[in-house]
Amino acid sequence: MNRYSEQAENSIFFQQLDICCQKVAEQIGEKPISDWTNSDYVRLSGLLSRKTSIHLSESTLKRIFGKSKTSTRYYPQKATRDALAKFIGYRDWYEFEFKNPIIDVKTGLVQKAPAKTPETHKQESNKKMLYFIAFIVLVTFIAIVLLRKPDTGTDLFAQNVKLKCINPEGLTPHSAIFKLDAAGPLPDSSSNFSVDFGDGKIKRVNLSDSLFNHYYEIPGRYYPVLLYKKRPIDTGYVYLQSKTWSAITSVMQDTTRVYPVLVKDLGLRTPITVSAREVYSAGVDTNRTFFVHFSHVRPTNINGDNFELTVHVASSENRAGVRCSQADLFIYGEKDKHVFGIIKPECVAWAHYQFSEDVKDGAKYDLRALGHDLSTGADLKLRIENKQVKLYINSKEAFKTQYNKSIGKIMGVKLTIAGIGYFENLHISDLKTKETF
Template identity: 35%
Template sequence: MSDSGNKETHTFFELLDYCVAEILKKMGGLPLAEWRSGNYTTLSTRIGKDTKVYLSENTLRRLLGTLKTSNRYYPQKATRDVLAQFIGYRDWQELERFYRETKNAREATAQESQIVLTEKPVKGRRKLFIVLAASVALFLLVFITLIRFRHNTPVQVKLICINPFGTVPHSAIFRLQADKDFDHDEKFQLDLAEEATKSEISGNKQVTKFFKNPGVVYATLFHNGKAIDTASVFMQTKGWVANSGNDTSRAFPVIGLKKLDPKNIYVSPRQLDSAGLDTEKPFMVGFSNIKPSHINGDNFSFHCKVFSEKDRPGTQCVGTAILILGSKDKHVINLFRKSCAAFCDYKFSDVKELGTNKDLSALAFDPENGGEVIINVQNKMAFVLLNNKRVLTVKYNKSIGEVMGIKILFNGIGRAISPELTDLLTGERF
């Protein structure tokens, strides 16, 4: 589509440029001229995690203008909605409305200022004061209106899971609850991160979600783009079990989710083949132990040794992730070999960091020779040791609640040796 001589199209690309600028800010502000293939891969991964939609490298290059075409790339609505969601809006329409209203406010201020410049000098100072006061008032009015539009939240509405505890597979039912009467036709949004698609929910509607992976799912209720409540769902296991798949959204049981030896947690290529996994394509293997406990997720010690493949066909950077799942939130560290340290990251409750934004090469290890991982958390202060060397210290704010599970994930085949988690105050072992 050509963008010449068309005011509507010009306005669209102006908004697209704004959206691209916001994406670059979110990715750390690296100039596009310095972007390499790995940057596009990272962006695709982050968009996929946030929106459940993965855009190809070529699509991202066209969007960012680094892949030249005869006419400027005009993305379809579904792609535009993904971009808007990635930078914090519900969809492209909300982004467009927000941008238009703030732009109108800026233009109104500029017009008022221009009037002042064309007035006679005799009345210049007085007129300038009046116009500036009116401009500030107009800006504040628009700003407050937008804030109210985006954050006006009926805080009394709660998200309830009717059956939060199950095994695999599990169908969890969600509904809304409020102490006071509210508009039962009011639309809310239910977000389950990468575990399921987003859904609308209202007081007159129940939503059922299907889960086929062991673990803990954190559901968040949104209203007008603001998170107002959360609920958790627990898919329990009987000891350590294995599941796998060719991507994280379609994992399935290995050896029927039978209990594995906790001293040597491993599944062989033959067992993966028996489960129907295509090992010629990139795949993941996950080991999970999910059960209720009274262990404090903000005061515990975890120890484990992990081994993984250095690489495999189609995957140059093989990752190892360790997740401590709480009743309210989780702790996560992602480990890679040194040459792939850009993909290391961590999340301790409300604090997270990406290797693309900060040097996390201390989290790198030799996967073939193994890494001994220790995670100590004391009063919301996390310490990570890798092969007896402290590599990370993180202070976070929000409690993750009681420990409800441990997951160890590998891109490819991996092995976990004797994972142990102990409450530092009571001595209870998970």
């Protein structure tokens, strides 16, 4: 803790911190800080992160605002104070201190912070030396990069290599045949190519191979990407349609195969579901964690950037092999896809979404908005209007975002449920033409 914060609870440091906290509170609402609940600190954490790109947890904010009572008050480090100052319109904490001086009520004079000790000066000198060394290292690195002779011939060649799928459309399963088309002679680095097939599998390929195959097992629209030195340089598509709703199961951590559930007239069931016996008959150990992929993939004229989707979904109840009871919804477009997963609140580390180029996952981002227990069922509504995304759960807005790149027309949907769940009343309609799926 800062040595000055140990000297006096009501020192000039805490007086200025209190002023800053009050200004933050005034900016986000009229409720006094004394009436704040946990949700107010959660909301402030999100607002701070979006505005300053600095994440302060609700527990840290509670310590700063005095909500968490301790024997000595917490005085945050400068980076944290800078974030609070930036949130209310200042460049940093120093500017906030300068423009919000503490006036002694007896003398009318501006109070000044205690002078820096020799130890503090030494610490600052050490920091300046570290910054100088880091600057020298950075300049040296930039010079090396700029002076290095680029491998222009090979990279320019790679830009002219295209990924081609000879038979991109079919039913499931499907063996897609690929080839790399190249202009000019083959370079020595032709082995630096690989293909991400869009279904979680990646394969290194060589320009000397005239053809190579990939086996797709689940209906959908895939977007295989050609990579050169792990950088994307070209893409294509593989489109596997289904005549009606189909159900295929997969087992967690088993990437070797999937298990089709052979049932008749699945699309006529109300609700649409499969039983544990049917999954077991497909070859799945139902004591393990498994997923059921319900797919209906066919082309439409519905605009993937202007539509509304509604569905009632119930995920698996608590059972062996299922802890988080998640449900993932995929909307395939001509050029890209929309995907979002709803999962139990305690499991949001596994939450994720993709709306065209906007991709986030719970391991790196705060996706608590996608945390909801679907084991008893819930009504979902996804509305995308002019690339503005809003998700409603039981008629309440839960999440929103936006993206820039169009996905084109909707080419099918897939609903993946962990364990045995069901869905019903799935409708998709174009906001302008009113065409439905």
